[in-house]
Amino acid sequence: MDNRTHILHRDPSHPLPVAVAGDGPYVIDSTGKRYLDASGGAAVSCLGHSERRVIAAIKAQLDRIPYAHSSFFTSEPAEELAEFLTTRAPGDLGHVYYVSGGSEANETALKLARQYFWEKGETARRHFIARRQSYHGNTIATLSVGFNPGRRAVYEPILLPVSHIAPCFAYRYAEPGETPEAYGIRAADELEAEILRLGPETVIGFIAETVGGATAGAITAAPGYFRRIREICDRYGILLILDEVMCGMGRTGRLFACEDEGVAPDLLSCAKGLGAGYQPIGACLMSDRIFEAITTGSGTFQHGFTYVGHATACAGALAVQKVIEEDGLLAHVRAMGAALDTALRARFGDHPHVGDIRGRGLFRAIELVEDRAGKTPFDPARKVYARLKEAALAAGLMVYPGGGTIDGKRGDHVLMAPPYIIDETHVALIVERLAGALDMAIAG
Numbered sequence: 001m002d003n004r005t006h007i008l009h010r011d012p013s014h015p016l017p018v019a020v021a022g023d024g025p026y027v028i029d030s031t032g033k034r035y036l037d038a039s040g041g042a043a044v045s046c047l048g049h050s051e052r053r054v055i056a057a058i059k060a061q062l063d064r065i066p067y068a069h070s071s072f073f074t075s076e077p078a079e080e081l082a083e084f085l086t087t088r089a090p091g092d093l094g095h096v097y098y099v100s101g102g103s104e105a106n107e108t109a110l111k112l113a114r115q116y117f118w119e120k121g122e123t124a125r126r127h128f129i130a131r132r133q134s135y136h137g138n139t140i141a142t143l144s145v146g147f148n149p150g151r152r153a154v155y156e157p158i159l160l161p162v163s164h165i166a167p168c169f170a171y172r173y174a175e176p177g178e179t180p181e182a183y184g185i186r187a188a189d190e191l192e193a194e195i196l197r198l199g200p201e202t203v204i205g206f207i208a209e210t211v212g213g214a215t216a217g218a219i220t221a222a223p224g225y226f227r228r229i230r231e232i233c234d235r236y237g238i239l240l241i242l243d244e245v246m247c248g249m250g251r252t253g254r255l256f257a258c259e260d261e262g263v264a265p266d267l268l269s270c271a272k273g274l275g276a277g278y279q280p281i282g283a284c285l286m287s288d289r290i291f292e293a294i295t296t297g298s299g300t301f302q303h304g305f306t307y308v309g310h311a312t313a314c315a316g317a318l319a320v321q322k323v324i325e326e327d328g329l330l331a332h333v334r335a336m337g338a339a340l341d342t343a344l345r346a347r348f349g350d351h352p353h354v355g356d357i358r359g360r361g362l363f364r365a366i367e368l369v370e371d372r373a374g375k376t377p378f379d380p381a382r383k384v385y386a387r388l389k390e391a392a393l394a395a396g397l398m399v400y401p402g403g404g405t406i407d408g409k410r411g412d413h414v415l416m417a418p419p420y421i422i423d424e425t426h427v428a429l430i431v432e433r434l435a436g437a438l439d440m441a442i443a444g
Contacts, residue, residue, distance in 0.1 A: 022049020025419045025426055027398065035393065036418075038430045039400035042214070043246045043363070043417035044272040047323060054278045057319035061312045070309040077315035084321055085285060088255055091264025093285040097301070098309045102245030102271035103137030105282035106207070109267040110141055111303045113205045113239045116290045119297035125204045125238075129163045129194050133216040133408070134209055136243050145207050148215045149408030163198065165190040167212065168221045171356040171367065172375070172406055184222030192232045205239035205266070206232075210257040211247035216405050217365030217413035218358050226261040239266040239290075245282065246363075249273030250324050250420060253334035253361035260360070266290060279316035280307075329420040336422055337361040343431045353442055362420060367405060368412040368438070377411040380404070385412040387444050391437035399434060414438075 009016060017029040025048045027035045040046055047054065061077060068075060082096040097112070099105050110128065117125040128145055130136070136146040143152055144160035152159065166173060166187060174183040195203050206229065212219030233240045242265040247257045249270050254260055256268065267290065271282030294301055307313070324330065341357070341364060348354040348366055355369035368385070370378045378384045385401035392399050405411030418430065 024048045024050055025422055033396065035396050035398050036426065036429055036433070037398045038416050038418045038434070039398050040272075040417045040419055041277060041398070042272065042400060043251060043415075044277040046250060046273040046420050047276045047278075047320060048419040048421050049277075051276070051278070051320075051323060053323055054276065054316055054319040058278060058312055058316045061315035064311075066312045067307075067310055069306075070304075074309065075311040075314065077311055077318050078309040081314045081318040081321070084318060085283065089264075089268070089285055090256055090259055092288045093264065093268055094288040095286050095291040097284045097286065097303075098314065099271075099282040099284065099305055100280045100307045100310070100313070101282045102243075102269065103139050103142050104305060105245060105269035105271050105284045106136045106142045106145070106241075106243055107139050108284040108303060109207070109241050109243075109269050109286075110145065110204075112267060112284065112286055112290055112294075112301070113241060115302060116239065116293050117204060119293040122201070124202055127163060127198050127203045129165060129191060129198075129203065129206045131167045131208055132164045133167045133169065133212070133219075133405075134164075134207075134243075135213055135215040136207060136209075137245075146215075147408070148404075150404055163194050165194050167216065167219060168225045169212070169216060169219050170222055171358070174222075180222045181224050184225035185228055187222065188225050188228035188232065191229060192235075195232070195236050195238065200236040200238070203236065203238045205241050207241040207243060209243045209245075209247060210261065211252060211360055211363060213246040214400060214402055214415055216411075217367060217402060217415050218360070218363050219365075220358060220360050221261065226258070226263045230263045233266075241265060241267040241269070243269050245269050245271040246417075247360075249321075250330050250333055251361055251363045251417060253330055253337055255324075255330065257360075274320070275313060275317040276320045278320065279310070279313035281310065281313040281317045324420065333361045333420050336418075336420075336424075336427065337364070339424060339427050340364055340416070340418075340430070343427050347431050347435055348438075351438075353438070359416075362416075362418055362422070364416045365413050368414070368442075377406060380410055384441050385414065388412075388414055388437050388441035391440040391444075392433060395433045395437055397430065397433040397437065399437075 021028040130145040132147045135148045136142040144162045168187040266287045268285045275281040356367040370376045385403045389401045400415040405413045
């Protein structure tokens with residue numbers, strides 16, 4: 001343990017290298033070692049670590065005014081970013097509430113959903129429905145709707161009561177011979193059953209990651225799943241909340257991941273790729289009817305954080321989004337995502353310890369198994385995912401492995417979310433270094 005630090009790090013027993021510089025998709029530590037960031041940190045650094053246009057926009061805003069509290073002022077970058085996002089968002093997501101990150105964005109969505117029904121006089125609505133093997137943040141409320149047992153364990157006695165249905169996770173939960181479409185409908189119909197059990201008049205909304213994130217590793221929904229979910233929500237008058245904190249803002253090759261699902265939610269959260277790590281920022285987009293219910297009702301959203309609409313953060317995020325659009329990076333993400341998928345399948349498609357390769361765009365994962373034919377996970381005590389992370393770092397590769405993939409206790413996977421600026425040489429290097437790290441992790 002490094003006794004020189006006064007920081008409570010995530011794992012105080014594990015000394016960390018010191019990051020001192022960035023160079024495109026690389027992070028450089030104090031010894032000069034270069035790490036290819038194949039996970040964007042935690043799917044954050046979508047433009048890499050040295051995009052000068054974003055840095056210049058942040059510096060320019062600092063020269064104007066860095067921050068003004070939102071109870072007194074708005075700002076030009078906040079207004080311009082809101083227009084940028086809402087004019088490109090699906091459906092009628094016509095308004096934005098800014099926050100400082102993904103947990104706050106989802107917390108905001110939950111509160112907006114409750115207040116929407118309160119404004120309408122439907123005060124009996126109190127239940128949220130979410131999915132197992134999900135992650136929505138680290139506040140008490142977002143831990144409650146999420147279902148990451150490792151993160152929840154210490155706080156279980158103080159979490160809020162939330163209903164959890166099965167995830168749409170075909171590799172683990174589709175029946176033998178079941179078509180993807182049939183499985184998607186069956187998985188979605190669990191929502192209706194839970195609404196009816198609770199009583200439709202008591203349910204506020206259903207929250208789900210459009211593409212599953214770190215808890216189970218880049219799980220894409222079966223065809224038709226989200227369309228059926230949208231139908232069920234509309235049938236019973238409950239709100240659909242899509243969490244795109246990790247999978248949104250271009251990560252799947254679309255600005256909003258739900259574009260590929262053919263649905264528009266009532267509330268949508270985004271964060272990581274919004275500001276690309278250059279400044280802390282998140283946002284909750286809301287439908288016009290939610291905005292109007294509040295503004296024509298009580299007139300005040302009973303919520304707020306100190307750094308709402310932070311001018312410098314908004315200036316940085318606006319610059320990030322302009323770079324993505326002006327450089328055609330969404331198309332590049334789709335192309336490089338296909339290249340990464342092809343390379344992963346070529347290298348690991350017949351690997352005895354790789355059970356599944358999944359994802360969309362530059363949001364990919366492989367699930368590790370002890371026995372491929374039986375989909376048998378490794379003994380959790382081996383912590384294969386943790387050994388893989390260490391081996392990858394030693395090889396100069398950053399990936400995002402996780403354990404408890406199947407049910408919070410069993411299963412290992414590794415998530416990849418590299419910057420949108422990578423090219424074919426980076427794809428080859430990611431797969432080469434990952435293969436070596438995987439072999440070391442399994443042998444260890």
